[in-house]
Amino acid sequence: MNIKSLITPLATLTAILMSSPSFAEPTYGFSQIGSESGWRTSETNSIKAEAERRGIDLKFSDAQQKQENQIKAVRSFIAQGVDGILLAPVVESGWDQVLREADRADIPVVLIDRGVDADPSLYLTKVASDFKEEGALAGSWLAAETNGNCDIVELQGTVGSSAAIDRKSGFDALIGNFPNMKIIRSQSGDFTRAGGKEVMESFLKAEGGGDSICAVFAHNDDMALGAIQAIKEAQLDPADDILVVSIDAVPDIFKAMADGDANATIELNPHLGGPAFDAIAAHNDGEDVPKWIKANGPLYLPDTAAAEYEARK
Amino acid sequence: MQFVSKPRPDAKTLAPVISLFVLIMGTSLVTPGFLDISIVDGHIYGSLVDIVHRATPMLLVAVGMAIVIGTKGIDLSVGSIIAISGAVTAVLTVNTEWLPFVVMGCALLAGMACGLWNGLLVTVFGIQPIVATLILMVAGRGIAQMITGGQIVTFHSEFFNAIGNGFFAGLPLRVVLAIVIVVATALVLRKTALGLFFESVGANAESSRLMGIDSRMLILIAYVFSGFCSAMAGIILAADIRGADANNAGLWLELDAILAVVIAGASLSGGRIYLGLTVIGALIIQTLTTAILTSGLPAQYNLIVKASIVLLVLLIQSSRTRDFVKSRLMLARRSSHVE
Known part of the structure; x- marks a missing residue:
């Protein structure tokens, strides 16, 4: 017997010993789109932190904005026999095949923050914000603040994007209940x-x-920050002469609120790990999981802005 | 106005000027108060001022582009250079105590280095301009994102605030800056033989070289100048929003700049530089944008309206359309004589 023939069984044994703890703690795969924005980075960090808190072994893969990388990642998760897959799909279409493969391997897939156009039976659920409710929340805050009397200008997001379409329709539907609230101008500021x-x-x-103009409603905070500068340069006082309400809750808008330049922002919730892991756990216990778990963020006002800015910067 | 190739005031050169005039008049009918100009707080104020104010970055880029196109080249990387110079401005302002002049100099040098890279690819390595500059167009935004760390870097500086939104002698400072650069460029091109050299390189690089013109050096200079203009635009755009947005700053601006040069009547096959008309072209595009924003048009129609009007301007300019209309008119006249 030579050394070589000894090494192979030894290596196998070591591998089995090393991997044994994974029987105790569940292993999940997470295929993230990339790190193109501050929001996405905080989403990644939040999900990783949530996994660590729950003692989950999370295998993370950054797809750098490419669907082919995500499909590869999901296939490798399936090959590794993970207990569940979190997928933030970069595009809507083209997922049927790989989702079917996961389904056949009996691995639940949870979509994170975006949807796909595949057959809903192929994935467990989608954990995402409802853009319409975000728009409606902005509208209801404005209605309460102005007693339903307001001429609004709207800064839309990129024409055709789902965030722009749904935030607009949610806002429109809500202010439709108030005869004295109307949008007097609306244009796209491309986010x-x-x-x-x-x-x-x-x-x-x-x-x-x-x-x-009584108020400006911006489909994201960045456009609101641009609008605040324009209002100042027109010798008006943002948040006072013209109310400013927007969506996303990026750090800079908290600074603007703390400085008294903006009135309210609605968080696009990046903390999607908790509901996603809960859904997989519920599924494993044999419970029914809805196809869309809405994870909407709260509305933030200037009173907590300074503290939030310090926490997020 | 200074023209490098002295165009005679024929229909072709008049077309952009008339188009701009008609466009402004048309908008003032749709939007009352569009032509109003008043003095607020000691500086000039109104929609027309906004147009010139907003047009400066694209106008600067278009001037650089006009010279590159004059040498039979094209520069697709201008948008990325804008992102890079904006990023350099923001990051240096935030992280160092350097004087704003030094920061600005660094941003301009970064832009010129980008231009030098483009120029070297085109001249030394003989890569086609559209391909050579495409490389930086794609990579440049990545470089800018690397510099800013992928975030929007905001900064506060009196000096850059002034460049973005300040006033000088009642006029927006950035407009003054653009006028100085355009006039200086026009003087250098026209009062020296440089303009003629650029055009001859564009018309026929090989025969220019045989005549003793250093074609390579001239092409290199054209790209470096385009990099300088783009960097200047990048500084203005970053100063405007007091932040460097690597993902969006100058996005698709190369297309507007090329359009401005084409509206001016220059051919993409080189040999002609019309600086004055390029300025008019840039103003036409910005007038369209501002007019659409103030008109209350639903956002989803923006692009189609813009494209239709640009097409109309280009049709008016095309000699073939004019010949067609002329021959039709003549036919109509002849037939009326016969009757």
Whole structure:
């Protein structure tokens, strides 16, 4: 017997010994889109932290914005025999095949923060915010703040994006209940600061200096931050002369609120790990899980802004 | 206005000027108060001022682009250079105590280095300009994201606030800055033989070289200048929102800049540089954007309206359309004579 023939069984034994703790703690795979924005980075960190808190061995894969990388990652999770897969799909279509493979391997897949157009029976559930409810929450805050009397200008997101369409329709539906609330101007600022500033400048000019504008509703915080600068440059006081309400809760908007330049923001909830792991646990216990678990964030006001900014910066 | 190739005031050169005039008049009918200009707090204020104010970054990029296109090249990387110079401005302002002039110099140097890279790929390695600059167009945004760490870096500096939104002698400072750069460029091109050299390289690089013109050096200079103009635009755009947005700053601006050069009547096959008309072209595009924003048009129609009007301007400019209309008119006249 030579050394070589001894090594193989030894290595196998070691591997079995090393991997034995994984029988105790569940192993999940998480395929993330990438780290293109601050929000996505905090989503990744939140899910990793949640996994650690629950003693889950989380295998993380960054797809760098490519669907093929995500499909590869999901296949390798299946090959490793994980207990569940979290998938933040970069696009809506083209998932049927790989989801079917996971289904056949009896591994539950939870979609994170975005949907897919595949057959809903192929995945366990989707954990995501409801953009319509975000829009409605912004509208209801504004209605309460102005007693239902407000001429609003709206900064839309990129035309055709689901966030822009649904935030608008949720907001429109809510203010439709108040006869004296109406959107007097609405244009796309492409979700960017520069876009929000340019559009707000033209609104202020078109509305005779902005005296008739009661509030600005921006589909994201970045556009609101641009609009705040435009309002200041028109010699008006943002948050006072013109109310500013937006969605996402990025750190800079908390700074603006603390400085008295913005009124309210609604968080696009990045803490999706908890509900996702709960859903898989419930499924394993044989419970029924709804196809869409809504994980909406709260509305933040200036009173907590300074503390939130310190915590998030 | 200074023209490098002195165009005669024929229909072709008049077309952009008339288009701009008609566009402004048309908008003032749709949006009352569009033409109003007043003095607020000692500086000039109004929608027309906004147009010039907003147009400066694209106008600067278009001026650089006009010279590159004049040498039969094209620069697709301008948007990425904007992102890079904005990122450099923001990161240096936040992380160092350097004087704003030094920071600005570094941002401009970064842009010129990008231009040098483009120029070297085109001249030394003989890569086609559209491919050579495509590389930086794709990679440049990545470089900018690396510099900013993928976040929007916000900064506060009196100096850059002034460049973004300040006023000088009642005029927006950035407009003054753009005028200085455009006029200086026009003077250098027209009062020296440089403009002619650029155009001859664009018309025929090989025969220019045989005549003793250093084609390579000239092409290199064109790309470095385009990098400088883009960097300047990047500084203005970052100063405007007091932050560097690596993902979005200058996104698709290369297309607007190329369009401005084309509206000016320059051919993409090189040999002609019309600086003055390029400025008009840039103003036409910005007037369209501002007009659409103030008109109350639903957002989903923005692009189609913009494209239709640009198409109309280009059709007016095309000599073939004019010949067609002329021949039709003549036919109509002839037939009326026969009757």
